[in-house]
Amino acid sequence: MIKKILIANRGEIAARVIRSCEKMGISTVAVYSEADQKAPFVKMANESFLLGPPRVNESYLNVDKIISIAKKANVDAIHPGYGFLSESGQFVEKCDAAGITFIGPKSEVMENMGSKIAARKAMQKAGVPVVPGTEGAVESVDAALEISKEIGYPIMLKASAGGGGIGMQVVHSDEELAKAFDSNSKRAETFFGDGAMFMEKKLDDARHIEIQLLADQHGNAIHLFERDCSIQRRNQKVVEEAPSTFISEGTREKMGKAATDAAKSIGYTGAGTIEFLVDANENFYFLEMNTRIQVEHPITEEITGIDIVKEQINIANGEVLSVKQDDLSIDGHAIEVRVYAEDPVTFFPSPGHITTLQVPTDNHVRNELAVTSDYDVTPYYDPMIGKLIVKARTRHEAIAAMKDALSKYQIDGIKTNISMLKEIMNIDEFIEGKATTSFVNDYYLPIIKSKTN
């Protein structure tokens, strides 16, 4: 029985996990770097331990230190959040060896899905359509150029072990491909310890729609419907909503079934997400699987009433899923925006000191925050400093609620993308539910450029 959990993460997700643990009567242990000493999650946990210097290799990726603290604090389980060690099979193995429950899937399942190349093969085996592309790693620039003739530009060049947009680039010509191949491979080697690259056809005007899954250790798997995460900058999500306005009920059912069948076929356990690209004709293609909780999980919680962190913990405890597919239905519409510490035009990061932070607190609003007033945002980690989530009866009402909430959101001292988020809420293509993955380039940036010229 899990009575005490160490959260091997930082920021808003650490705070989020702590909140569910509090509701479940579970004690929490936070670990933090020197850069995060004043972070809210450190104070929220029942116990907190310093990991080390700010750099991730010396703090949040320091497996041995984290396991040693977990043993010292006598925890039963570790929740990895997202990013950092959340998709490290080696970390799972070390937790297993230390007799600590890892809240997530088994290491071999995670490793298989962590390799985008292996994941494509596993999905093809499970009968899930995949984006046209290479079957294995591309060995060299010359090989990449040869393959590009078959796939045709534009091509998405991706690091097999990649995530968060790192090691990923759209290329439109031989020249761009040749230039991007080695630099992306080197980055992937440094960030993920694996420089293997593969190539996929870039589907234009596609929507990024993903299915949230829960699977227990007894062979049961359910899906919690879809999220539409098409609005992205630098291949990272900015606005997410649930449900999708684009897919029909028939496609929803087919995607949900494909995702649960895939989860069962690979022996998946825990919370996970299968990401799909959906073309204009509602054909869907497997993109990747995230074997962890995701940043955008709150919108699914809002429309289903399921606490995904609580379910993760119960699954890790060996419990049978408390809900069946037929018990679930979509209630209303939810939108999440990611608040980034960055320039809203160039998307360049903006670390610095937050002098004032005021967030909307209306009933229909949910804030997931990593920061406070009088707080230093450091350059060491991801620029996301918070999430703003609204839930309403209809999509139209949710957009209105988001506009209202954004008008009340105030951060001073650093640049943020709040003005970008406000602009997006007023763009017709978004309001009409027509946003695709090209939205920021096609609609947002031209408006901003016309305003600054």
Add this chain to the structure above:
Amino acid sequence: MEEVKASMAGSVWKITVAEGDKVTDGQDVAILESMKMEIPIPSESDGTVKEIKVAEGDFVNEGDTIAIIE
């Protein structure tokens, strides 16, 4: 003489020139990594790299000198 300075705090990801190299206005002398993003640091004049003040992996603050161009 130009001091090429860091435009924001971050880690030096890569130094793209060597001492003695000729550089042109706008040519990157280093790439910083800040908040998981690569930030190019260009020279703002033509010249020769007289001195590189940082090493790959170093952490720099905004305004710190990366290189001196003569």
